Amino acid sequence: MPIAGNKEPPPTQPLYFKSLKELDTWLPGRLGRHYDGLLKYSPRSQKPAVDGLANGKLLVCHDYKGGYTESLFSRSYTFNFWSTCDTFVYFSHHRVTIPPPGWITAAHRQGVKILGTLIFEGDRLGGEDCLRLIIGKMPRSTTGQVGKATSSVTLPLSPHYARVLAELAKERGFDGYLLNVECPLAGGAEQTRALAAWITILHSEILEKVGPHGQTIWYDSVVITGQLAWQDRLNGYNLPFFLSSTGLFSNYTWRNDYPALTKKYFTSLDQSLIGNTPGSQSQIAPKKIQDIYMGVDVWGRGSHGGGGFGCYKALTHIAPDSLGLSAALFGQAWTWESEQDKPGWTWDKWWEYESKLWVGPVTGTVEVPPAPRKKGEPECLHGPFLPITSFFPRSPPPDPAHIRFHTTFCPGTGLCWFVEGVKVxxxxxxxxxxxxxxxxxxxxxPRPMLYWDDHREDVIPTALSTFCMDDAWNGGNSLRISISCPESDDELAAYRTIWLPIQSLSLTPQGHYHASVVYKLDVNLPEDVHTEIALALKPSSMSSPDSPHHTFHLTSTTTTELSRGWNKIDIQFTLESSSPNPPTIARLETFEIALVIAILMESEEPTKKSFGFSLLVGQLNVSASLPRSFTEEDAMVLWADYTPESTAVERAGGRPRGTLSWEVAASFPHVPTMSVASPEDPLSAWNIQPTIAWFPSFLYFNIYAQPFIDQWNIGAVEQATWIGTSGWDGQRFGFDVLPENLPFEAEPNRKVRFYIQGVTDHGEILKWERCAFVDVAM
Structure with a gap:
């Protein structure tokens, strides 16, 4: 959000289920309000394989303090390195873990799949519920089989919970499950065979209800005999579970030769078994080496390298770029949990620690403590520390033509909230x-890389990126880019332009796009140095070397002065390719590019001394661009309403609680004089709307409150007080009002006016005349 006050409204849906029996109380669409504000999954563009071998993928398993610990009223761990992550698992020790709505939207915004967890632990309760998983929900009436059971009848297999779990994933907006059976199965091989078959049913249900991207990942736990025996790799004892699911997440206590043994075992499998032959029809999709995720525990519990900053040692053996194996990182919030109780700990110190693990230090080296070698483990030598992201390719978010790209560089936590530069x-x-x-x-x-726009040989300026939590355009923060320029005697130094890459993007050739950046100079330059800022695009170094050449055509650019020193640059551009086979609707290729800020520095003579300045980048947006005739609509909040809780007075000690709701709309200019004179005129009477998605879409809504002065009068809308934003609880057009969170004391029977202000997915704040209000007697 955040929201004002100090009390969090109760959830509108169950956060998790403690047992399968409890899950049976849930019915699709009937319990509580729907999570209709979640962003749906849209895939990233696929990277071509290099030398016939695709790079291994990264799965991040978020096991943090038992789950569901994020608070609207304090700072907490958030994950921010989505560009190297393919799948994110929200993990807890409840029977059915459902990812919170905010995590689902955050993952999907980056093109990352997010999974819940189905877990069975403990000898008795876990085993009983795992048996129930297979045989299904039990009836309340007296029932039985008509015929007598024979010795040939094995454990019956019911699809009941596969259907329910897939429905749950569909309704709550996540993409599948991690399956963790960490309890022995008393039924032995008969039960494990039925369990493996049940997984195939779950997977089919997930694909049908969630989509072709749905996943069911099996955690290396019980084996074919029903014993709980972690194998730490793929082998014959867990092969049936791998073949029945999307992939295998191995336990993390493996020896350093196990990744190579896993690769060797996988390549020895009959190709028809893994669906890699033309006649094989046993697999929906052929199994690949990338479907094996070798576990790495960041806490270091038996993990090669000792976890923490030694994780790179385990990743070196997994070798995603050469062996092609994937990695599953478990407990990455170690950076927060292991440090938070130390003296002098702050969020900024955590971010330094976190980013060091993922992208490396800003300067200097990282000392890695030695880790003991396991018994029987071959000796291995490792070089200096490597950050996690160095093992995996960086993937841009989905094409902005599919999900409009918007960022305020928010890490998901902050201290303030801003609306158009105003701290509210x-x-x-x-x-x-x-x-x-x-x-x-x-x-x-860990720090920006700057480039000259020409071939000069001057020393390139250096830059440092930090979060600015006390000044922003919209949202909770901006990004401060501090640039240090060395002195220069070169005659050309009086006029120089540096490129500052900000964000990688995946764009479609021949596509028309619109991009904008909101910025302001934070520290002024010397008087004799003048600057101009521009927004531009450059080919990304992440593109494949054999990609066809592509160029950018800038069709328009405008600069607008905003309030409080902020400025906005808008550009319209087209990406063109010289490929001999131009893209068609049936075959759309995407290319990776870098969105950069160009900084022109001009002085009357070369700079004789070094100087520095900083830039605040507040917002960045990219979307498909349509001709003006297709974008004549104006977004608006049409109306707002308030629904009190049925037991609100008792629950709030005499002060009613309730829920704000609203509806959005679009309006058009007046229809001009129609020029259609006859039925045969090949003209449209007005500018039509495109058949692609065009209706206004919103990121969230700012909510304001204002008490009436007396029974009839109220102040100007500018005097209203911000009380929160929508979206954190999965509601699309809803906001729960708790009177105790209001920043003022409403007099009995005195009305309060609530305002709903939309923020579009272009990053635009609706003007007040396009917003709505509702008056409520408190």
């Missing part, structure tokens, strides 16, 4: 709302 909220303890998390600029960490 400040919290001493801070807030966490993963729903508001956006890309932090995937080309800016």
């Amino acid at each position: 909220y400040q919290s001493e303890k801070g807030w966490t709302d993963v729903d508001k998390q956006t890309s932090i600029g995937d080309m800016l960490w």
Whole structure:
């Protein structure tokens, strides 16, 4: 969010289920309000294989303090390195773990799949529920089989829970499950065979209800005999579970030769078994080496390299780029949990620690403590520390033509909230709302890389990126880019332009796009140095070397002065390719590019001394661009309403609670004089709307409140107080009002006016005349 106050409204849906019996109380569409504000999954563009071998993928398994710990009223761990992550698992020790709505939207915004967890632990309760998983829900009436059971009849297999779990994933907006059976199965091989068959049913249900991207990942736990025996790799004892699911997440206590043994075992499998032959029809999709995720525990519990900053040692053996194996990182919030109780700990110190693990230090080296070698483990030598992201290719978010790209560089937590440069909220303890998390600029960490726009040989200026939590355009923060320029005697130094790459993007050739950036100079330059800022595009170094050449045609650019020193640059551009086979609707290729800020520095003579300045980047947006005739509509909030709780007075000690709701709309200019004179005129009477998605879409809504002065009068809307934003709880057009969170004391029977202000997915704040209000007697 955040929201004002200090009390979080109760959830509108169950956060998790403690047992399968409890899950049976849930019915699709009948329990509570729907999570209709979640962003749907849209895939990233696929990277071509290099030398016939695709790079291994990264799965991140988020096991953090038992789950569901994020608070609207304090700062908490958030994950921000989505560009190297393919799948994210929200993990807890409840029977059925459902990812919170904010995490789902944050993952999907980056093109990352997010899974819940189905877990069975403990000898008795876990085993009983795992048996129930297979045989299904039990009836309440007296029932039985007509015929007598024979010795040939094995454990019956019911699809009941496969259907229910797939329906749950569909309704709650996530993409599948991690399956973790960490309890022995008393039924032995008979039960494990039925369990493996049940997984195939679940997977089919997930594909049907969630989509072709749905996943069911099996955690290396019980084996074919029903014993709980972690194998730490793929082998014959867990092969049936791998073949029945999307992939295998191995346990993390493997020896350093196990990744190579896993690769060797996989390549020895009969190709028809893994669906890699023309006649094989046993697999929906052929199994690949990338479907094996070798576990790495960041806490270091038996993990090669000792976890923490030694994780790179395990990743070196997994070798995603050469062996093609994938990695599953478990407990990555170690950076927060292991440090938070130390003296002097702050969020900024955590971010330094976190980013060091993922992208490396800003300067210097990282000391890695030695880790003991396991018994029987071959000796191995490792070089200096390597960050996690160095093992995996960086993937841009989905094409902005499919999901409009918007970022305020928010890490999902902050101290303040801003609306068009105005600070409307400040919290001493801070807030966490993963729903508001956006890309932090995937080309800016651990520090930005600057480039000259020509071939000069001057020393390139250096830059440093930091979060600015006390000044922003919209949202919780901006990004401060501090640039240090060395002195130069070169005659050309009086006029020089540097490129600052901010964000990688995946764009479609021949596509028309619109991009904008909101920025302001934070520290002024010397008087004799003048600057101009521009927004531009450059080919990304991430593109494949044999990609066809592509060029950018800038069709328009405008600069607008905003309030409080902020400025906005808008550009329209087209990406063109010289490929001999231009893209068609049936075959659309995408190319990776870098969105950069160009900084022109001009002085009357070369700079004789070094100088520095900084830039605040507040917002970045990219979307498909349509001709003006197709974008004549104006977004608006049509109406607002308030529904009190049925037991609100009792629950709030005499002060009613309730829910705000609203509807959005679009309006058009007046129809001009129609020029259609006859039925045969080949003209449209007005500018039509495109058949692609065009209706206004919103990121979230700012909510304001204002008490009436007396029974009839109220002040100007500019005097209203911001009380929160929508979206954190999965509601699309809803906001729960708790009177105790209001920043003022409403007099009995005195009305309060609530305002709903939309923020579109172009990053635009609706003007007040396009917003709605509702009056409520408090």
